[in-house]
Amino acid sequence: MPSSSFLTRFAARVERTPSAPALSAGDRTVSYAGLARLAGKLGPVVARAAGAVCVPPRKSPETVALVLACLAGGKQVLLPPAELGSDALVDLCGQAGCSAVLAPDGEFVRLAGVAARPAGSGLLLTTSGTTGPAKTVVLDAAGLDRFFGWASARFGIGPGVTTLSCVPLNFDLSLLDVWAALAAGARAELAAPEAATGGADLADACGRADVVQLSPMHLRMLTESAPRPLPGVRHVISTGDVLPPRLAAGLPALFPRARLWNLYGSTETNDSFLGEVDVEESLALGAVPLGDPIAGVEATVAGEHGETVTGAGRGELLVATPFQARGYLDRRRGGLTPIGRPFRTGDLVERDERGRLFVRGRRDDQVKVRGARTNLHQVQEVILRHTDVVDALVTATADPAEGHRISAAVRLRPRARLTGLQLRVYCRAKLPATAVPSSVEIVEHRIGRSANGKRQAVATPKEGILS
Structure with missing residues (x-):
C-alpha cells in the first residue's frame, strides 16, 4: 500500500492539477506538485536502504512525502507507534525486517543485526496493542485500492474537499484521512498534535474540513469545548469506540449541516460496518446500532461454542472484507502469517429481533468475579x-x-x-x-486514553476511593 495504481493516480493529479492543495498543516499548504517535489528530493535517501524501512510517524507534509518516496522506490514502510522507546522500536523493526530508520530531514540510521529482506513495496501498520502485544500488519495493495474507491464515493472525497487527519499517521484511520484523500485529489488537513488533546484546537481544525473522522473521545471534547457550531462539515464519522447515544444527541447542534455516521472496523480488516446515526432511535434503544455491512463484507456472529447465531442473540463478531490485510509479519518467526477469513474480531455483539447489531464489549472485557x-x-x-x-x-x-x-x-x-x-x-x-x-x-480531568481514543489509563483522582 499504496499500490502502483495509487501512485499512478497520484502522478495523474500532479500532471492535471499541479497547483491543487494536497496537504495542509497549520498555515502551510503543499500542492500536489509540491508534494511530488518533496518526495523526489528524498529519493536518494530512500535508495541507500536495502529492504524494508522504518519511518517515525511525525505528522508533517515531509513525512507523507518520505512515505511516498519509499513506496515509489519499492520499499515496505513501517510506521511504528510514536510512543515506543528505543529498545521497543528496534525490536519492532527486527520483527518487520527494517534495516534502517529514515527521517524527512535526510537522517539515515542503519540498524545493526537486522538483515535486509526485500519484499516489495507496501505499508506496514501495527495493531493498537490495547488487548495484547502490538503486531505488525501487512496491508493488501488491491484491498486498499478498493477501500479508497469506496471511501471517496461514500463520503464525497475528491477535488475541492478537505479531510481532517487528527490522529498520528501510524493509525489505520489515516488510510481514509490521508491516503484516500490523496488518491481522490482531495486535501488532507494534518491537525497539530495538540488538536488530539484540546477541544478548542480540534474545533479550529474541524472548521477547515468537510469530512472529519473522530473517536467518541474526540467528539466529546468538541461538544464540551467548541466555541461555536461547525456548519462547514458535511460528514462526521465516529469510529474507534462505541458511540454513546447521549453524546450522539449533542452532535447535530455542533455539526448542523453534517450527516453523522457510525463506522466500525479494525487494522486487520479495515472498515466493515457503516450506519447513519438516527439519534432518536439510539436514545430509545439506549445504544447506537453498529450499522450495516459495507458492500462485499461478510459477517457472522459466533456463539460461545462456535455455533452460528442466526437470529437474536449474542456472540463474537466474525468478518471478511474486500479491504482485508494480507497477514501479520514477523520475519524472525517464519515471515507472514495470513489473517483468517473470516477474521475473529474479538468484539462481542448482540443482535436484536430486527437484526440490528450492538457492540457489547470484547472477549478480553470478560473477567471472573x-x-x-x-x-x-x-x-x-x-x-x-x-x-x-x-x-x-x-x-x-x-x-x-x-x-x-x-x-x-x-x-x-x-x-x-x-x-x-x-x-x-x-x-x-x-x-x-x-x-x-x-x-x-x-x-476532574478527561479519562486517559490513547491518541485514537482507546482505553489507556485512569485519570488523577479528585476524591478518595470509596470502597
Missing part, C-alpha cells in the same frame, strides 16, 4: 447512562480471593454532586452484585 463471568463493557455502559456522568472507564485487576476486583474512574458533569458511594448504589440496582465496582474514583 467470585466465579461469575462479568462484562466490563456492560458495567461501563450502565455508569455512562447516569445523567450526571460525562465519561467513565472500568477496569479489572487480579485478586487472589475474588478472581478480579472491578474499579471505575468517573468524570461528572459540571456542578454535579454525585459521589462514588452513590454511584455504587446506582450500579447495585442495575447490575449483578459481582459486577458492582468495588472502588470508584471521581476524577
Whole structure:
C-alpha cells in the first residue's frame, strides 16, 4: 500500500492539477506538485536502504512525502507507534525486517543485526496493542485500492474537499484521512498534535474540513469545548469506540449541516460496518446500532461454542472484507502469517429481533468475579447512562480471593454532586452484585486514553476511593 495504481493516480493529479492543495498543516499548504517535489528530493535517501524501512510517524507534509518516496522506490514502510522507546522500536523493526530508520530531514540510521529482506513495496501498520502485544500488519495493495474507491464515493472525497487527519499517521484511520484523500485529489488537513488533546484546537481544525473522522473521545471534547457550531462539515464519522447515544444527541447542534455516521472496523480488516446515526432511535434503544455491512463484507456472529447465531442473540463478531490485510509479519518467526477469513474480531455483539447489531464489549472485557463471568463493557455502559456522568472507564485487576476486583474512574458533569458511594448504589440496582465496582474514583480531568481514543489509563483522582 499504496499500490502502483495509487501512485499512478497520484502522478495523474500532479500532471492535471499541479497547483491543487494536497496537504495542509497549520498555515502551510503543499500542492500536489509540491508534494511530488518533496518526495523526489528524498529519493536518494530512500535508495541507500536495502529492504524494508522504518519511518517515525511525525505528522508533517515531509513525512507523507518520505512515505511516498519509499513506496515509489519499492520499499515496505513501517510506521511504528510514536510512543515506543528505543529498545521497543528496534525490536519492532527486527520483527518487520527494517534495516534502517529514515527521517524527512535526510537522517539515515542503519540498524545493526537486522538483515535486509526485500519484499516489495507496501505499508506496514501495527495493531493498537490495547488487548495484547502490538503486531505488525501487512496491508493488501488491491484491498486498499478498493477501500479508497469506496471511501471517496461514500463520503464525497475528491477535488475541492478537505479531510481532517487528527490522529498520528501510524493509525489505520489515516488510510481514509490521508491516503484516500490523496488518491481522490482531495486535501488532507494534518491537525497539530495538540488538536488530539484540546477541544478548542480540534474545533479550529474541524472548521477547515468537510469530512472529519473522530473517536467518541474526540467528539466529546468538541461538544464540551467548541466555541461555536461547525456548519462547514458535511460528514462526521465516529469510529474507534462505541458511540454513546447521549453524546450522539449533542452532535447535530455542533455539526448542523453534517450527516453523522457510525463506522466500525479494525487494522486487520479495515472498515466493515457503516450506519447513519438516527439519534432518536439510539436514545430509545439506549445504544447506537453498529450499522450495516459495507458492500462485499461478510459477517457472522459466533456463539460461545462456535455455533452460528442466526437470529437474536449474542456472540463474537466474525468478518471478511474486500479491504482485508494480507497477514501479520514477523520475519524472525517464519515471515507472514495470513489473517483468517473470516477474521475473529474479538468484539462481542448482540443482535436484536430486527437484526440490528450492538457492540457489547470484547472477549478480553470478560473477567471472573467470585466465579461469575462479568462484562466490563456492560458495567461501563450502565455508569455512562447516569445523567450526571460525562465519561467513565472500568477496569479489572487480579485478586487472589475474588478472581478480579472491578474499579471505575468517573468524570461528572459540571456542578454535579454525585459521589462514588452513590454511584455504587446506582450500579447495585442495575447490575449483578459481582459486577458492582468495588472502588470508584471521581476524577476532574478527561479519562486517559490513547491518541485514537482507546482505553489507556485512569485519570488523577479528585476524591478518595470509596470502597
